[in-house]
Amino acid sequence: MSLPMVVFLDRSTIPLQIELPQLPFDHQWLEYDLTSPDQIVERLQDAQIVITNKVVLDRAVLSQLPKLKMIAIAATGFNNVDVQCCQELGIAVANVQGYATQSVPEHVIAMMFALKRNLKGYHNDIAAGEWQRNKQFCFFTHPISDTAGSTLGVMGSGALGQATAALAKALGMQVLFAERKGAEQCREGYVPFEQVLATSDVVTLHCPLNEQTRHLIGRQELNSMKPSSIIINTGRGGLVDEEALVDALKQGVIRGAGFDVFTDEPADESNSLIANMHLPNLLLTPHIAWGSDSSIQNLANILIDNIVAFTEGREQNRVV
Numbered sequence: 001m002s003l004p005m006v007v008f009l010d011r012s013t014i015p016l017q018i019e020l021p022q023l024p025f026d027h028q029w030l031e032y033d034l035t036s037p038d039q040i041v042e043r044l045q046d047a048q049i050v051i052t053n054k055v056v057l058d059r060a061v062l063s064q065l066p067k068l069k070m071i072a073i074a075a076t077g078f079n080n081v082d083v084q085c086c087q088e089l090g091i092a093v094a095n096v097q098g099y100a101t102q103s104v105p106e107h108v109i110a111m112m113f114a115l116k117r118n119l120k121g122y123h124n125d126i127a128a129g130e131w132q133r134n135k136q137f138c139f140f141t142h143p144i145s146d147t148a149g150s151t152l153g154v155m156g157s158g159a160l161g162q163a164t165a166a167l168a169k170a171l172g173m174q175v176l177f178a179e180r181k182g183a184e185q186c187r188e189g190y191v192p193f194e195q196v197l198a199t200s201d202v203v204t205l206h207c208p209l210n211e212q213t214r215h216l217i218g219r220q221e222l223n224s225m226k227p228s229s230i231i232i233n234t235g236r237g238g239l240v241d242e243e244a245l246v247d248a249l250k251q252g253v254i255r256g257a258g259f260d261v262f263t264d265e266p267a268d269e270s271n272s273l274i275a276n277m278h279l280p281n282l283l284l285t286p287h288i289a290w291g292s293d294s295s296i297q298n299l300a301n302i303l304i305d306n307i308v309a310f311t312e313g314r315e316q317n318r319v320v
Contacts (some may be wrong), residue, residue, distance in 0.1 A: 003028050003049045009035040013053040019294045021304045025311060059085040063073030070310050074303050078319050079209055080171060086320045093320040094306040098159045099298035102289040105164040106235050106291035108204050111258030114283055115230045118142035121280035148172030156235060161206035181216060197221055202230045209236035217243040222253055230256045234289040237262040242272040249281050256281035260289040
C-alpha cells in the first residue's frame, strides 16, 4: 500500500528560514515554490492532503481530485478554497488561526504612528530640499498629531482586532468596537458602525472578506469620517473601495491611509493605490503585516499540527 502523499503547492509563501516541523507518520512529501492554475490538477492527482496558501482550489479543480481528503490552508483566510464544494465532496478544510496576534497589531500601530506624525511626508520634503529652502531648524508642512487620547475604531473583533485594541489601550487610546454594518441592534460592548466611523481618529480593519464585507468602506463611509482621521487595512483587500479611498486622500476627506492588503495581489500599476503611492498621506506595504519570523514559525507549527490532528481523527481549526 502506497504512503499518503502530502503536496505543498506554494512553499515559497513561507520564507526558507522558517522550518516546517516533520510529520510524525510515514508519508510522501512534494513541494513546489509556486503552482500556476494549469498545473494544479496534475500535481494533485495522487495527493491525499494538499497545503495551499494562496493557490485557488475551486469546484472545477476539486471535482478532478477523487483522492483528496484534506486541504490545509497555510493562512487564516480561506476565500481561495470552495468550501461548499469541499463539504459536498467530504474534503476536510483547516486554516491557521491566531498565529499573528503579535505581528499584525504591531504593524497596525507602526502604520498609525507613521501616518499620525506624517513621517513619509516629512521624509519626502527633506528629499525635495524643503528644509534647506526653509532655512529654519525645523519646518511644518504636514500636521502632526499625538496618539494618546485619540480614539481607535476597530472593525472585526476576532483575535487580531482584540490584540490591536490591547496595544492601543496601552498607548492611552480609547477603543471602540464597531457593530456589523446595517445591524439594527448593538451587542453589548459594541458601538454602531456609523458612530465608530464618525468619531474615530483611526479606523483599523480586521474583517474577513465576503459578500457582506466587500467594499465595507466606500465613498459614503469615507465622507462620514473626520477630515483628520486615518484608515488602516491589514485585513483583506476589497474591504475598502480603493478608488474612493484615493479620491478621499487627494481631496482631504480623510488625512491618511495605511494599506497592507490589496484587491488583487500582487498589485500592479493598474491598481489605484499603487498608481498613487507617491501621495504623502498613503503608506503601502506588500501584505507583510503578518510576517514577523516568530509569527510565521507559529503558522508553520499550527499548519502541520492541523494535518496531524486530521490524520488522528481530531477536528482542529476546521472550516469544513
